[in-house]
Amino acid sequence: MNEKKITVIGHYGMSLLMDVERFPAVGETVEGLGLVTEPGGKGYNQAIAASRLGAEVNFITAVGDDEFGALCGKDLVSEGVQGRYIIPFEGQRTACAFVINSADKCSEVYVYPGAIRKVTGAHIRRYADVIAQSGLLLLQNEITVEALMEAVDIAREAGVEVIYNPAPARELPAEAFPHITCITPNETEAAILTGADPDAPLNVERAISLLHGKGAKNVIITLGGNGSAVSLENGRTHRVNSLKVDVVSTTGAGDSYNAAFAVRYMETRDILESAKYAAVASGLQVMRPGVIANMPYRQEADAWFAEHKDEMEREEG
Numbered sequence: 001m002n003e004k005k006i007t008v009i010g011h012y013g014m015s016l017l018m019d020v021e022r023f024p025a026v027g028e029t030v031e032g033l034g035l036v037t038e039p040g041g042k043g044y045n046q047a048i049a050a051s052r053l054g055a056e057v058n059f060i061t062a063v064g065d066d067e068f069g070a071l072c073g074k075d076l077v078s079e080g081v082q083g084r085y086i087i088p089f090e091g092q093r094t095a096c097a098f099v100i101n102s103a104d105k106c107s108e109v110y111v112y113p114g115a116i117r118k119v120t121g122a123h124i125r126r127y128a129d130v131i132a133q134s135g136l137l138l139l140q141n142e143i144t145v146e147a148l149m150e151a152v153d154i155a156r157e158a159g160v161e162v163i164y165n166p167a168p169a170r171e172l173p174a175e176a177f178p179h180i181t182c183i184t185p186n187e188t189e190a191a192i193l194t195g196a197d198p199d200a201p202l203n204v205e206r207a208i209s210l211l212h213g214k215g216a217k218n219v220i221i222t223l224g225g226n227g228s229a230v231s232l233e234n235g236r237t238h239r240v241n242s243l244k245v246d247v248v249s250t251t252g253a254g255d256s257y258n259a260a261f262a263v264r265y266m267e268t269r270d271i272l273e274s275a276k277y278a279a280v281a282s283g284l285q286v287m288r289p290g291v292i293a294n295m296p297y298r299q300e301a302d303a304w305f306a307e308h309k310d311e312m313e314r315e316e317g
Contacts, residue, residue: 006050006262007058007083007134009124009151010043011116011142012075013095014068015291017251021103038292039075041095041116042140042167042255045291048079049259050138053281054298055266058083058130062115062123064092069115085127089115095142099251101289107251111168119143121150132158136266138258140165145173152179163265165258166193177215182271184220184258185211204229208237218271222257224250227312230275240275241312243283243304252291257282260301276312280305 017036024030047059059081063069065088072094076084095114101107124147131137137155139148139162155162161181166172169189177183191198194210204221208231211219219231224242231237260281264274281301288294296304 004266005056005058005083005134006136006138006266007060007131008043008047008050008138009060009143009147010046010140011041011095011113012039012044012059012061012063012072012086013041013097013111013114013116014038014071015040015097015099017099017101017290019101019103019289023100023102023106023108036290038290039071040097040099040291042142042165044075045252045255045295046138046140046165046259046262047076047081048292049256049281049295050263051080052295052297053260053263053301055263056083057081058085058134060085060087060124060127060130062087062089062119064088064094064115065090066094068094068096083130085130087115087119087123089118092118099291101249101251105247105250107249109251113142116142117144119147121146123147124150124154128154128158131155131160134160136160136262137162138165138262139163140258141168141170145170149173149176152176155179163258163262165254167254169193169198174214177211178217180216182218182220182261182265183211183216184222184261186222186224186254190221205237220261220271220275222254227279228275230272232271238272238275238313240272240279243280243308243312245283245287247286249289250286252295253282253285255291256285256295259295272313273309276309277301277305279312280308 018032019034092115098110169192187202190207257278261278264277284296
């Protein structure tokens with residue numbers, strides 16, 4: 001096992017990011033103010049963010065036989081991702097996302113998953129040695145439930161800890177929860193995982209209790225500008241502030257958060273400190289437009305963390 005290596009499984013695709021003054025009404029056309037095209041996907045973003053923060057990274061993904069898929073290896077090489085495990089699917093499209101950012105700093109995201117939805121548990125089992133030799137496994141919901149459960153099983157067999165970012169939101173099989181070290185939902189995802197109304201304000205304490213009741217060991221619910229609630233396996237809950245910055249765009253903040261959390265946790269095995277470090281990294285992300293181009297590097301994140309870490313925890317329960 002390489003304690004310094006993180007394996008990420010998720011999708012690679014192309015993202016088209018458009019800025020608009022406001023979102024359109026039904027049937028209305030709104031003119032865009034700017035357009036950026038860049039590689040993306042939660043898995044890809046988290047792999048790149050972790051690499052920039054100093055981790056050795058394996059990335060397992062799938063692509064179609066199209067112009068976007070042909071770019072995947074080059075993009076990973078350019079970002080210093082050492083382990084590149086790309087599953088090709090003939091006759092399939094590579095994932096694509098359309099991200100619309102409004103002037104009031106809200107985002108809408110539409111994703112075509114493409115080839116990544118063809119990945120089965122058998123595909124993941126081919127990379128059992130890659131996972132088993134990692135210090136940490138970082139997962140999201142971009143892969144099928146079958147593939148995710150196979151990855152969790154491989155990690156369990158090898159004694160590799162798992163951080164699970166349940167995005168996009170969906171339910172998780174009950175048998176997975178006890179084998180996940182940290183689960184990191186946002187408010188909407190926590191609501192869906194606990195059967196609450198995702199459109200209503202989240203009862204954070206109740207959601208934490210229910211997630212622990214399902215077998216989750218450590219629960220970190222991210223609360224946007226209100227920071228996060230960090231509930232540890234020992235029963236203690238901490239509140240962590242967000243970094244106080246002027247928000248330009250929230251796109252990619254969750255990916256920077258989860259990557260930074262994973263990197264810090266791999267280095268320290270300290271969940272609370274990792275949540276504080278993640279808050280700093282995601283704060284740096286939202287200060288700037290775009291996603292990949294503005295994910296922080298290690299030197300910047302460390303400098304901001306050293307300056308602000310004492311401000312991050314506001315209460316404990």
